[in-house]
Amino acid sequence: MRSYSIGELAKEFEVTPRALRFYEDKDLLHPTRNGMHRVYSYKDRGRLQLILQGKNIGFSLAEIRELLDVYNLEGPRVQMERMLERYQAQVVKLEKQRSDIDGALAQIKDHMKVIDDHLAKPSQETLRQERDRIFNSSNSAPKAAE
Amino acid sequence: MRSYSIGELAKEFEVTPRALRFYEDKDLLHPTRNGMHRVYSYKDRGRLQLILQGKNIGFSLAEIRELLDVYNLEGPRVQMERMLERYQAQVVKLEKQRSDIDGALAQIKDHMKVIDDHLAKPSQETLRQERDRIFNSSNSAPKAAE
DNA sequence: AAAATACTTGACGTTGACGTAAGGGTAAGG
DNA sequence: CCTTACCCTTACGTCAACGTCAAGTATTTT
Structure with missing residues (x-):
């Protein structure tokens, strides 16, 4: 000590x-x-x-x-009860933060995977996009609305 | 939309x-x-x-x-790799924050329980502390060093 | 004895993330 | 036609969380 x-x-x-x-x-x-x-x-x-x-x-x-x-x-008992409430509020706050972080982590990891795939083995889709970008031939059917 | x-x-x-x-x-x-x-x-x-x-x-x-x-x-490919690194750093940061929050939550909940017990059913220990505080008779054996 | 090191108390400066006040535009409703 | 309700830009104000001098004290090292 x-x-x-x-x-x-x-x-x-x-x-x-x-x-x-x-x-x-x-x-x-x-x-x-x-x-x-x-x-x-x-x-x-x-x-x-x-x-x-x-x-x-x-x-x-x-x-x-x-x-x-x-x-x-x-402080005395009465104050403690108020503190319990505050604690409870903090718990709520922290748990929300935690779930926010979980969400962010999920998104990031997901997105990392997308980039990773994108970099590692360019798919047909990726290649098509590349070709489109290079030759500016945007006449193939769009798969999903952007 | x-x-x-x-x-x-x-x-x-x-x-x-x-x-x-x-x-x-x-x-x-x-x-x-x-x-x-x-x-x-x-x-x-x-x-x-x-x-x-x-x-x-x-x-x-x-x-x-x-x-x-x-x-x-x-940006182009080269930038993306830098971004992957940044993402990785963010993941580390987020995971640390998460564990910090978990720690904080554990401590808070633990402490809430202590207070709760303290308020609900005052134990022998609590009562002794109370008596000590009121009568200022601090001559009982200390259980643990403070 | 002089210099370096670690501490002290002010007090002003800085950065991020807005708040707030000033002055003005436009369109709908009474 | 005037008020109300939103919207705009510009610009200074504010608060938190320190950073950064400044000027002085006490101890230790050279």
Whole structure:
């Protein structure tokens, strides 16, 4: 359970010290001080990890701040129920993002295959298109409406 | 295969006309004109859908623009191979995001369960914590290091 | 002792993705 | 004929998330 300087932590997670100070300014991190120097605990390191994960998923720092608050079990019972609702909303959001990603992946992979085929073994169709492009002879019957 | 005015499309996708004009300015959309008014085709509508999905997944408009270009099979063979590489990179990126989301979902759901239990049927442990908080009697043996 | 290194707090600059206000065109409805 | 409803372009404003100096402090290395 060691502690970290701002530089160490920044380097480990490949962010700048400026970013860490910014997160502190935005109330996402609360390192202690040794004199005037910031000291990050192991827990702070964990929080930073969560922050960066959150960013990666596309949350704003404000949203991440809320998530961190919830994650820390702050406040009395009544607040917790509100947090549960927020969590639920986040779950919905995340699951939508996930399905969006799945959709995007499917499309991309599908399209990659199309290009791949296109490059590897040009089909009759492809050849015909090529010929059409070269000789500009667009008099063959169109298969499907464009 | 109808066409749309900027307002119709904006309302359908819950964005502002300004956003659509902005996307056009950034070369993401290319509606035709009827006089000076923009006319969006069904294909344009599809592109817009892709744009918004991309945004949702956390891509910048610049990145989305590239994806759209690739998606449109523009350019000759040599370019396509470069695009395949980019696609591959995007796949990696997306799959990482997906696993990040899965991680986040797992954590959140786990934590929701903790809170839920905490609220529903306060366990012995919870009650002890409560008592400790109220009477400030922190002399019982700590189970795990915090 | 001087220089390099790592930290500090301001404070202004930057980029992306629009918002918003200003000024004007056109077509339908009362 | 005037208002309402959309549409247009131009241009400045805004907010998030830092980047980038500037100017100073403390420690360590040469």
